[in-house]
Each structure stands twice: as structure tokens, then as C-alpha cells.
Amino acid sequence: MTDLAMLGTVHSTDILIVGGALSGLTAAITAKETDPQLDVLIVDKARASKGWAGKASRTAGLISYVSKDNDPEDFVKFNLNEIGFFLNDQHMLRDFAYNSRRLVEHATVWGVEYKRDENGGIEVAQWPFPFVTGGIDPDMCLAMSAYAKKQGVSFIDRIVIVDLLKDGGRMAGACGFSIVDGSFHIFNAKSVILACGSQNFDITPIWCSTGIGQAMAFRAGAQMRNAEFANMGDFARVDEDGKTLYYGMHGGAHIGHDHLYAKGENISQKWRPGFHTSYDPHAANAWYQETIAGNGPVVMDMNEFNARGGGSEFFKYHPEGLRRYTHNQEVAGYPFQNQVFQVVPGVISELSCIRINNQAETTIPGLFAVGDAAGEGSARAGAVPTPPAKIHGTGLMNALFLGSKGGPGAATHARAILASGTATTVDVAEVERIREETFAPLQRKGGVSGREIIHTVQEAMAPVDYVMVKSEARMTEALGWVDKAKAMLPEMAAEDYHELSKCVDARSMVIGAELFYRASLERKESRGFHLREDYPQTDNENWLKWIIITRDRDGMKITTEPIPFDAYDYKPPVG
Amino acid sequence: MLKELKVNEEACTQCKTCTEVCFTNVIEWDEENQKPYAKYPLDCQVCCICEAACPEKALEVVPDWSKKYYPSYLSTMRGRQ
Numbered sequence: 001m002t003d004l005a006m007l008g009t010v011h012s013t014d015i016l017i018v019g020g021a022l023s024g025l026t027a028a029i030t031a032k033e034t035d036p037q038l039d040v041l042i043v044d045k046a047r048a049s050k051g052w053a054g055k056a057s058r059t060a061g062l063i064s065y066v067s068k069d070n071d072p073e074d075f076v077k078f079n080l081n082e083i084g085f086f087l088n089d090q091h092m093l094r095d096f097a098y099n100s101r102r103l104v105e106h107a108t109v110w111g112v113e114y115k116r117d118e119n120g121g122i123e124v125a126q127w128p129f130p131f132v133t134g135g136i137d138p139d140m141c142l143a144m145s146a147y148a149k150k151q152g153v154s155f156i157d158r159i160v161i162v163d164l165l166k167d168g169g170r171m172a173g174a175c176g177f178s179i180v181d182g183s184f185h186i187f188n189a190k191s192v193i194l195a196c197g198s199q200n201f202d203i204t205p206i207w208c209s210t211g212i213g214q215a216m217a218f219r220a221g222a223q224m225r226n227a228e229f230a231n232m233g234d235f236a237r238v239d240e241d242g243k244t245l246y247y248g249m250h251g252g253a254h255i256g257h258d259h260l261y262a263k264g265e266n267i268s269q270k271w272r273p274g275f276h277t278s279y280d281p282h283a284a285n286a287w288y289q290e291t292i293a294g295n296g297p298v299v300m301d302m303n304e305f306n307a308r309g310g311g312s313e314f315f316k317y318h319p320e321g322l323r324r325y326t327h328n329q330e331v332a333g334y335p336f337q338n339q340v341f342q343v344v345p346g347v348i349s350e351l352s353c354i355r356i357n358n359q360a361e362t363t364i365p366g367l368f369a370v371g372d373a374a375g376e377g378s379a380r381a382g383a384v385p386t387p388p389a390k391i392h393g394t395g396l397m398n399a400l401f402l403g404s405k406g407g408p409g410a411a412t413h414a415r416a417i418l419a420s421g422t423a424t425t426v427d428v429a430e431v432e433r434i435r436e437e438t439f440a441p442l443q444r445k446g447g448v449s450g451r452e453i454i455h456t457v458q459e460a461m462a463p464v465d466y467v468m469v470k471s472e473a474r475m476t477e478a479l480g481w482v483d484k485a486k487a488m489l490p491e492m493a494a495e496d497y498h499e500l501s502k503c504v505d506a507r508s509m510v511i512g513a514e515l516f517y518r519a520s521l522e523r524k525e526s527r528g529f530h531l532r533e534d535y536p537q538t539d540n541e542n543w544l545k546w547i548i549i550t551r552d553r554d555g556m557k558i559t560t561e562p563i564p565f566d567a568y569d570y571k572p573p574v575g
Numbered sequence: 576m577l578k579e580l581k582v583n584e585e586a587c588t589q590c591k592t593c594t595e596v597c598f599t600n601v602i603e604w605d606e607e608n609q610k611p612y613a614k615y616p617l618d619c620q621v622c623c624i625c626e627a628a629c630p631e632k633a634l635e636v637v638p639d640w641s642k643k644y645y646p647s648y649l650s651t652m653r654g655r656q
């Protein structure tokens with residue numbers, strides 16, 4: 001019989017955290033705050049031990065929360081009526097409303113710094129609803145990583161986790177390989193926390209998370225929830241020759257979505273009246289409808305944008321955020337201010353559909369998911385990609401919030417397993433199978449690279465009329481691309497360990513894309529970010545339900561679950 | 576995404592910080608020439624943290640916006656443009 005140690009290096013820990021950026025570090029630190037005696041180990045593809053990991057610290061450094069001057073109940077009501085459209089887990093939403101400010105302040109204990117006013121308070125910009133945005137040190141992970149180490153958290157860098165391990169029905173650990181030397185590592189753990197980001201399908205710069213957490217949790221049998229709301233996006237600027245496109249924080253098109261013009265008419269106001277805090281598929285739809293009506297090209301007027309306060313609202317409190325933001329555009333050769341330029345909508349995606357409860361525990365005992373890995377799955381924000389894409393600065397807050405749930409949750413679970421005296425063992429044959437499957441692409445000659453498969457998935461996940469403005473016919477077409485990518489998986493080949501990690505990403509993206517389209521086809525209405533041309537109305541009679549997807553052998557089983565309004569304070573409007 | 580990682584070899588002190596900070600593991604160390612190089616330029620996100628973190632400011636990221644992960648038509652509508 002094969003011994004586990006013959007298959008790779010075996011590590012034992014009480015809590016294993018996959019991913020060491022903001023949510024993973026928050027989970028690690030709060031686990032230690034809950035029980036300092038527990039062993040906590042962070043593994044990361046980059047260098048979390050030094051604070052260099054994840055995309056949290058590559059953002060503009062904005063953090064949004066419910067301030068002392070905001071009424072938490074007003075925030076809850078605003079979210080239910082304007083963002084989540086009553087698909088929210090109201091317990092979690094209220095928890096967030098009442099605790100986000102406490103968390104922001106508590107993080108200063110971990111070394112996180114904020115832009116402060118002369119009285120020492122955190123400087124914030126107040127939105128026209130009960131939420132504020134402040135400036136957080138974009139290098140917060142450096143301080144938190146150092147603090148975590150001081151509390152006894154261990155790190156192993158440059159490991160790609162490929163699969164979770166179970167002991168019967170509960171979590172038992174995970175395994176993966178080093179992208180430096182290809183060594184295989186087996187982690188035996190009582191609790192596992194997935195903190196490895198969302199699924200962005202690698203479409204746009206910075207948003208390059210590859211959804212390994214969602215894919216691993218799905219393969220392990222965990223429930224997925226709200227996958228149909230993963231269609232985060234932005235407008236991309238088209239350059240002078242009409243070809244080169246780029247998105248988001250590099251594009252100068254970010255947050256100017258209320259100022260789209262076609263043939264001199266403000267089509268943002270025509271299709272999506274009012275003030276909006278962010279891009280959503282209705283803004284993409286304005287572009288889409290005008291373009292197919294022959295009214296293109298669509299331009300974005302940044303003069304108008306800036307005249308109304310525009311970018312300065314977001315950055316006046318945070319010069320470093322503005323510096324990074326504008327620097328990226330200067331690098332690209334497109335300054336931010338006062339221009340009119342052609343745009344097209346683009347997809348960022350933010351698939352984060354691992355279902356979790358109020359302790360960030362998935363439906364598998366001992367498996368937790370935090371930050372971008374489980375935003376939608378938490379249902380905190382409802383019918384939108386989470387962190388709620390409708391408000392800037394919510395990504396970092398979501399990482400802090402869910403991380404602070406998962407850490408104590410995982411600690412409590414690990415402590416209970418310890419107290420029960422039950423051993424947590426991993427199945428050697430299963431580890432052997434995973435190891436063989438993981439390294440198989442290195443043995444193949446002349447196969448398909450992970451990048452080619454990723455590109456095929458992008459054919460399904462980048463077009464705006466597949467992802468943003470949905471219809472059954474177009475989504476079925478998109479699934480054809482997903483099937484094509486899936487058929488290529490057995491032929492994956494890689495030349496080195498870095499490219500092998502692309503094979504892991506490719507496999508995860510195929511699962512993620514299918515989750516998105518299966519859920520989107522199932523929801524036969526429009527709600528929040530889910531916009532269907534063939535079902536344009538919101539249908540409260542039939543669709544105040546969560547769509548749940550679980551693994552069914554090699555397929556996907558789809559069920560629905562009514563929102564438990566009996567347990568909630570706020571009921572949806574009738575009709 | 577990365578056209579070129581320019582290295583000012585006179586300024587570079589070979590501290591290797593740039594190989595540490597890249598969150599997509601683009602930059603590796605060229606042992607033969609004792610300088611950093613972009614081994615996986617397609618994975619560069621143009622976050623420019625390598626530039627910012629270099630104590631000697633010896634790096635310059637030259638992005639290649641024409642070489643995306645995807646062809647440009649993908650970001651618009653399929654079959655209509």
C-alpha cells in the first residue's frame with residue numbers, strides 16, 4: 001500500500017487557508033484571535049509570507065462601509081430595494097450593516113492604515129445613501145502579513161492548491177504543488193478556508209483570479225448559490241484606430257457609465273435613468289440597444305463626468321489611490337481627464353458563488369470560504385456580483401467582513417474536532433489519483449496548452465451579448481464554447497510548473513463558466529445584474545428564490561430554494 | 576500584456592525584490608546575467624508594483640495593449656461587428 005509520505009510532503013495544521021491576501025490574512029488573524037493555540041497555515045501561489053499576494057493590494061485603495069453617521073437599517077433597506085432586490089441573506093446583510101465600521105477600526109490593530117483627518121478620524125466621502133468611502137493603505141497586506149506572523153501564523157509560498165480532501169463528509173485538507181520545483185504537498189487540516197478569490201476568467205487586467213476555490217468546492221460537493229449574478233463589467237476605451245481596447249482601472253472609462261452618448265443623446269439616462277454608483281448590465285444594455293439600432297458609435301463624455309464631481313469624489317480623500325489610478329492610464333498613454341472617447345462594454349466577471357452561512361462555512365462541514373471566493377454565495381448583497389459591484393470600495397470591505405467570519409468559524413470547528421478526539425485522515429488513494437491527474441499534462445506531448453483552453457472559455461465569457469444582455473439562444477451558443485473547452489481538458493499539456501498552474505486555472509474556468517450559464521438559463525426573469533432580453537421583467541411571484549447548483553456525478557444538479565422571508569424583518573413588495 | 580521589462584542594469588543592486596512582489600509570478604531571476612527578466616509576459620497585469628517596489632527605481636514596465644489575452648472583438652457583440 002502506498003504511504004502518504006511517498007506521494008509528497010505531508011503538512012499537518014489545525015486550519016489551512018488557501019490564499020494569503022486580504023481575506024486570507026483577515027481569516028488567519030481572526031482565527032488566532034479566537035484561539036491562539038490553534039495552528040494556522042496560509043499557502044499561496046505568490047508570496048503571502050511577505051505580504052505580496054492577491055489583487056487586494058493592486059486596487060486604488062478604497063474601502064466602503066456603514067459609518068457612525070449612517071443608519072444601519074437604512075443601509076439594509078437601500079441594499080434590499082436598490083441593489084439586491086430581496087435575494088439577500090438579510091441576517092448577513094444586517095450583520096454587515098452593524099459591524100463594518102467596527103471591523104474597519106479593528107483592522108488598525110493589525111497595522112492597517114487609513115487616510116485620516118486632522119482630528120484623527122478616518123476621512124470619508126459620503127454617498128447619497130447610507131454608505132461612505134474612505135482611503136485605505138493599498139499596501140495593507142504588508143502590515144497584516146507581518147502581524148499574522150507575529151501571532152504565530154505560518155506561511156508556505158508559491159504553492160498551487162489543486163484539490164480539497166475529505167474525511168467522509170467533512171473536510172480533511174487539500175493538496176497541491178510548488179510552482180518553483182514541482183514538489184507535491186499534502187495538507188492535513190481540521191478546517192480549510194478558501195480565500196483565493198473569485199473567478200474572473202482572466203479577461204481584464206488586475207481581475208485575474210482564476211476561480212480555483214469555486215471549482216474545488218464544487219468538485220468536493222459544496223453547494224453553489226447566485227452564480228447567475230457573476231456578470232461584473234466595465235466600459236473599455238477604444239483607441240484612435242478603433243481596435244485596441246482596454247478595460248477598467250487602466251481604461252479611463254471606469255465610473256463614467258452615466259455619461260454615455262449616441263448621436264448626441266445621453267443614452268445612459270434614456271436606458272438607465274438616475275444616478276448610479278457603478279456600472280451594471282443596464283449600462284451595457286444602453287450601449288447594446290443603441291448599437292444594434294444603428295446609433296453607434298457610443299462615446300463617453302468625461303467632461304460631463306468631471307463637471308459633475310466625477311472622479312474627484314472618489315479620490316479627493318485618497319491621493320495615493322488617485323496616483324495609482326492615473327499612473328496606469330498614463331502608462332497606457334490615455335490620460336484620465338476631460339475627454340470624449342468611444343467605448344464598448346466589457347466583462348470583468350466576479351463569480352464568487354460558494355454558498356456559505358453566517359460563519360462563512362460552506363455546506364461541507366469544516367470547509368469555509370471568504371472574501372471574493374464566496375461573495376455571491378453568501379447572498380449578503382443579493383442579485384449582484386459580490387462584493388456588490390454597485391458600490392466602489394466594497395471589495396476590500398467584503399474581504400475584511402467575510403474573512404472575519406471565516407477565521408473564528410474555522411477556529412471553532414477545529415476546536416470542536418480537537419475536543420472530540422476524532423482523527424482527521426485523508427484518503428491515500430484519492431491523493432494518489434489527484435497527484436497523477438495534476439501532473440499528467442507534464443507527460444503529454446503535443447497536447448493543448450492551458451492558455452488555449454482558457455482562451456476558448458473566454459470566447460464564452462467575454463462577449464457582452466452572452467454575459468451582460470442574456471437570452472436563451474445566445475447562452476446556449478455560449479455553452480457550446482464551454483463544452484468545446486471541456487472536451488479539450490483531457491488533452492492538456494504543460495512544459496513547466498507555471499504553465500501547469502494554467503492547466504489548473506483552465507479546469508476551474510470551465511466549471512465556472514458552466515455554473516454561470518446553467519444558473520442564468522434557469523432564472524427566467526430579470527433581476528439586479530441578471531438581465532434577460534427574453535424575460536425582461538422582475539417576477540416576484542415565481543423568482544424570489546435562490547438557484548442552488550451542486551455536483552451530480554460529472555454534471556450539475558440545479559435546484560431552487562425559496563428565500564426564507566419568515567425569518568427576515570423585511571418583506572418584498574407585493575406584485 | 577508586457578512588451579518589455581526594461582532594467583537599468585547600472586542602477587539594479589540585484590536585491591531581487593521585483594521577483595518577490597509580482598502576484599502573477601511574471602518576473603524571474605536570470606542567473607547568468609544577474610538581472611530580472613519577464614519569463615511569463617502574458618501574465619503581466621500592468622499593475623507596475625515591480626516598478627514601485629524597486630528600491631533603486633531601476634525597472635520600467637512597457638505594456639503591450641495590442642496583445643491581450645483575447646482578441647478585441649470578444650469584448651463587443653459576437654456576430655454583429
